[in-house]
Amino acid sequence: MTDIEQLLSNLDARPPQDLERTTLITAGAADQVTTADSPFGPLWISWSPIGVTAVSPLFACSSMDEFMATHRRSAYRAERLPTDLATQIEEALEHGTTPDFPVDLRGIAEFQSAVLETCSRIEIGTVRSYGWIADQLANPGAVRAVGTALGHNPIPLLIPCHRVVRSDGSIGNYAFGPDMKHDLLVSEGALLA
Amino acid sequence: MDTMTIPRKTDVRDTLVSDLDDGFTVLVRTYQPGIYSGALRLTRSREDAQEVAQDTFLRAYTALGKYDDERIRNLQIRPWLWTIAVNLCRTRAKRARPTRPLPPDEILGGEPDEHFDDSAWSRRLGALSNPQRTAVILRHVADLPVNEIAEITGRPVGTTKTDISRGLAQLRTIVHEEETT
Numbered sequence: 001m002t003d004i005e006q007l008l009s010n011l012d013a014r015p016p017q018d019l020e021r022t023t024l025i026t027a028g029a030a031d032q033v034t035t036a037d038s039p040f041g042p043l044w045i046s047w048s049p050i051g052v053t054a055v056s057p058l059f060a061c062s063s064m065d066e067f068m069a070t071h072r073r074s075a076y077r078a079e080r081l082p083t084d085l086a087t088q089i090e091e092a093l094e095h096g097t098t099p100d101f102p103v104d105l106r107g108i109a110e111f112q113s114a115v116l117e118t119c120s121r122i123e124i125g126t127v128r129s130y131g132w133i134a135d136q137l138a139n140p141g142a143v144r145a146v147g148t149a150l151g152h153n154p155i156p157l158l159i160p161c162h163r164v165v166r167s168d169g170s171i172g173n174y175a176f177g178p179d180m181k182h183d184l185l186v187s188e189g190a191l192l193a
Numbered sequence: 194m195d196t197m198t199i200p201r202k203t204d205v206r207d208t209l210v211s212d213l214d215d216g217f218t219v220l221v222r223t224y225q226p227g228i229y230s231g232a233l234r235l236t237r238s239r240e241d242a243q244e245v246a247q248d249t250f251l252r253a254y255t256a257l258g259k260y261d262d263e264r265i266r267n268l269q270i271r272p273w274l275w276t277i278a279v280n281l282c283r284t285r286a287k288r289a290r291p292t293r294p295l296p297p298d299e300i301l302g303g304e305p306d307e308h309f310d311d312s313a314w315s316r317r318l319g320a321l322s323n324p325q326r327t328a329v330i331l332r333h334v335a336d337l338p339v340n341e342i343a344e345i346t347g348r349p350v351g352t353t354k355t356d357i358s359r360g361l362a363q364l365r366t367i368v369h370e371e372e373t374t
Contacts, residue, residue, distance in 0.1 A: 009336070
């Protein structure tokens with residue numbers, strides 16, 4: 001290598017520290033994650049430029065790494081939610097989600113995504129059965145698969161899988177326990193206390 | 194670092210096929226520093242270099258999301274990314290924004306060197322023709338092989354070698370004249 005080539009190789013420069021983070025977040029390849037208070041206690045919430053990617057009560061995931069590992073997403077810690085998204089989440093937790101509530105279901109299998117989208121149409125204060133969702137998907141034999149799909153709902157509370165109960169009216173399973181599911185339905189006026 | 198550990202695989206293309214986001218993260222960590230470094234010399238602006246280094250990967254991510262597995266497996270990743278980057282640098286050059294020498298605080302990549310005068314390098318590289326400057330920077334700053342540079346710039350390998358050797362010769366002359374005046 002000649003002197004001039006050596007001098008040119010010394011022109012190598014380090015990028016700004018936040019360039020990698022900004023690129024991954026802007027592309028949507030990595031989420032941002034933070035904690036936020038809610039009527040149901042503190043929550044982990046992660047989001048992409050498209051919308052919310054995952055939610056979990058803090059009691060169910062002790063650390064951010066555990067939370068994100070559960071959802072197989074990489075993420076960067078953020079100080080707080082963006083203001084617009086925080087408002088939308090607050091309203092959704094209080095009044096139920098609306099069709100334009102931003103969620104990011106990329107990477108989720110087509111059937112589960114369809115189950116979650118159908119579930120998100122169940123209005124606050126009402127319950128539906130697993131069979132109702134299967135019927136909505138024109139797949140009445142898929143009741144058990146609907147249960148499995150809801151059991152892996154990455155955005156509980158906001159996609160209200162707690163509003164899906166057994167056809168006999170019993171409360172059924174819930175990722176955070178049947179007591180929480182019961183309390184949620186009572187708080188929404190779908191069940192008597 | 195707040196990110197999860199990304200599993201290491203032998204070929205980033207395998208990772209891209211199995212999980213686009215994991216593969217893309219590897220791609221950014223592997224190639225973005227070099228592309229920033231080269232773009233900084235090609236654009237002579239830190240702001241432009243940051244934009245180029247980010248936009249290159251945003252465009253790559255969008256494209257990869259549309260490619261099927263076979264196309265991803267056949268991708269020559271580094272020249273593909275650099276082709277996007279060089280085109281973005283060219284686009285910025287056409288905006289006729291006056292370039293400015295990089296100030297000393299933008300001299301990065303190790304301890305300050307008494308032989309390292311950044312504004313001087315902006316001027317020296319600016320004296321080369323566009324093909325020579327691009328070829329020299331890709332070869333000796335970004336450390337790319339000649340055949341990849343030819344692919345990126347769309348010029349024959351022989352012409353690329355000539356661009357590099359003539360560019361280096363001109364730089365030697367410029368440096369020599371600086372030392373003797």
